[in-house]
Amino acid sequence: MSTLRCVRSLLIAKQALNTVKNRLTSVCIHDVIRHNTTYAQQATSSRRGWAYKTELSHRRIEVGPEEERHPAAYGCWNHDSEVYAFGQRLGENFDEKKLHAAFVQRSYWEAEVQRQEELGLGVDVTIVDNSKLAQNGQAFSSRCIKAYLRFSYPRMFEEGIIAIHDFLMSQSTLLQVATSLGVRDLIQSVTYPPSEEEHVTTLMAVIGALMESNTEHNTQSENMSHDKTHAAKQGEKQAEMFVLDFIIPQLVGRDVTEMWDLPNPMGLLSAMLKSAGRGEPEPRILWASGKNTLMPVYNVGIYVDKKLIGKSPGESAIIAEDMAAREALKNLMNVADSRQPLLLGDRLREVTLDYESVNTSVQQVMSSS
Numbered sequence: 378m379s380t381l382r383c384v385r386s387l388l389i390a391k392q393a394l395n396t397v398k399n400r401l402t403s404v405c406i407h408d409v410i411r412h413n414t415t416y417a418q419q420a421t422s423s424r425r426g427w428a429y430k431t432e433l434s435h436r437r438i439e440v441g442p443e444e445e446r447h448p449a450a451y452g453c454w455n456h457d458s459e460v461y462a463f464g465q466r467l468g469e470n471f472d473e474k475k476l477h478a479a480f481v482q483r484s485y486w487e488a489e490v491q492r493q494e495e496l497g498l499g500v501d502v503t504i505v506d507n508s509k510l511a512q513n514g515q516a517f518s519s520r521c522i523k524a525y526l527r528f529s530y531p532r533m534f535e536e537g538i539i540a541i542h543d544f545l546m547s548q549s550t551l552l553q554v555a556t557s558l559g560v561r562d563l564i565q566s567v568t569y570p571p572s573e574e575e576h577v578t579t580l581m582a583v584i585g586a587l588m589e590s591n592t593e594h595n596t597q598s599e600n601m602s603h604d605k606t607h608a609a610k611q612g613e614k615q616a617e618m619f620v621l622d623f624i625i626p627q628l629v630g631r632d633v634t635e636m637w638d639l640p641n642p643m644g645l646l647s648a649m650l651k652s653a654g655r656g657e658p659e660p661r662i663l664w665a666s667g668k669n670t671l672m673p674v675y676n677v678g679i680y681v682d683k684k685l686i687g688k689s690p691g692e693s694a695i696i697a698e699d700m701a702a703r704e705a706l707k708n709l710m711n712v713a714d715s716r717q718p719l720l721l722g723d724r725l726r727e728v729t730l731d732y733e734s735v736n737t738s739v740q741q742v743m744s745s746s
Contacts, residue, residue, distance in 0.1 A: 447569045448562055459563055467558070469615065472590035478505045479582035482566040482575055507582035514585030517613065519546060521620045524730040529719055530633070532710045535738040540637040541628070548577055550627050555580040558623070588616040621725050628719060634707055642702040646679070648742045649709060656682045658705065660698045663688060679705045 448454050460480065464471040486506040522545050526538045544550060555561075555576040564571040564579050571579075589612065639645060646658050659680045667673045677697035678688035687705030691697025707713045720728065 445570055456563070456565075463559065463563060467619075469587055469619065470590065471586060475510070475586035475590045476583070479507050479510055479586040480560070480563045480565050480579055481506045482564060482571070482578070483508055484567045485565045488567050507578060507585075510582035510585035510589070511578045512581075512585070513588065514581035514583065514616070515546075517588060517616055518581065518584055518620050518624065520732055521617050521730070522546065522624065524732045524734075525621060525625060527734055527736050528728070528730055530710065530712060531736065533633075533712060533736060534710070534742070535736040537633070537637040537710070538736055541633050544636045545624055545627060548573055551577045551580055551624070554623050554627065558583075584616050584619060587619055588612040617730070618725070621721070625719070626721060629721075632714070633712055634703070639703065639706070642699060642706055645739060645742070646702050646705055646709075648745075649706070650681055652742050652745050658686075658702070660701060662694060662697075665694075677701045 449456070457477075460477055461473075464476055481504050483506045486504060489504065519542065522542050523538060526533075526541055530538065530541075552573050558580070560576060560579050560583070561570060564575055566572075566575055643658065643660075650656065650658060660677050661680060663676045663678045665673065665675045673692065674690055675692070675694045675697040676688060676690045677694060677700075678685050679698075679701045680686070687701050687703075687708055689697060689700035689704045691700050704713075
């Protein structure tokens with residue numbers, strides 16, 4: 378009986394071992410198959426992905442770069458908040474409606490009117506374009522720049538003042554100022570990015586908005602205790618400081634005499650000295666080098682009443698004389714390279730500019746001589 382029990386136990390144990398062995402074998406085979414299948418899928422997807430990405434790259438090159446889009450296209454853009462932050466960065470007290478209107482281009486306003494007409498609604502456009510603000514701002518900026526230049530260069534001829542003014546009011550200069558102030562994304566236009574003209578128009582409109590904002594603010598805050606003329610002067614003072622702080626500094630590091638083309642510097646110098654009661658200019662060669670070479674150098678000085686008022690080198694005696702006359706004019710007009718720097722920043726706060734005075738013109742000097 379005991380023998381049968383032992384044999385039965387051995388058979389049961391053998392059967393259990395076979396079952397375990399079969400299970401382990403099936404599991405190993407399944408793992409191998411699964412591993413091989415996964416590897417094949419990965420290899421296939423990797424090759425397909427490489428081909429797919431290569432095709433996309435070729436298509437991107439054929440189509441060209443993506444068009445630049447406004448930040449509003451990506452979401453998280455609040456135009457009112459951005460305009461408010463712009464005014465706070467400048468540290469100016471803008472009227473909210475005026476500042477918003479300064480960024481609305483005429484094309485955007487026309488598109489809004491057309492959209493309402495297409496929808497069959499009555500044309501009721503609450504926004505106002507910046508045309509009037511830009512016109513007022515440009516006129517004031519022009520007068521302010523001329524007044525400051527006449528204050529800084531009292532001895533310069535009026536033609537030179539106009540030439541420097543034209544440089545500061547040129548589209549390239551104002552575009553640089555507008556870009557530095559960060560008005561690009563704030564401009565409301567039918568196209569993006571805005572054109573250079575729209576940048577300049579917006580900058581002038583911001584100046585016009587600053588004038589009117591301060592006028593209205595002063596009138597309301599003082600409970601009409603002062604008349605509108607006084608309030609307007611306060612607004613113009615704020616706009617004046619804006620122009621002097623952002624546009625005038627574009628002259629730093631530049632030779633203002635290069636902006637003014639003088640066709641006959643020696644003739645103008647003679648007329649200028651004669652009107653001042655001084656003697657005729659006498660050009661003299663101070664020294665020369667390499668006369669018989671391909672690169673000669675002549676250094677000519679201009680003397681008046683036995684005093685040297687200007688000198689300059691040149692490739693020939695004629696060129697050196699012309700350059701020396703220009704240097705003499707720069708010294709007489711007090712615009713030489715060694716002059717004191719322009720008055721900028723806080724030192725201008727107490728300065729009162731004269732908008733009525735005009736410098737002497739070249740025509741007046743030539744006619745008097």
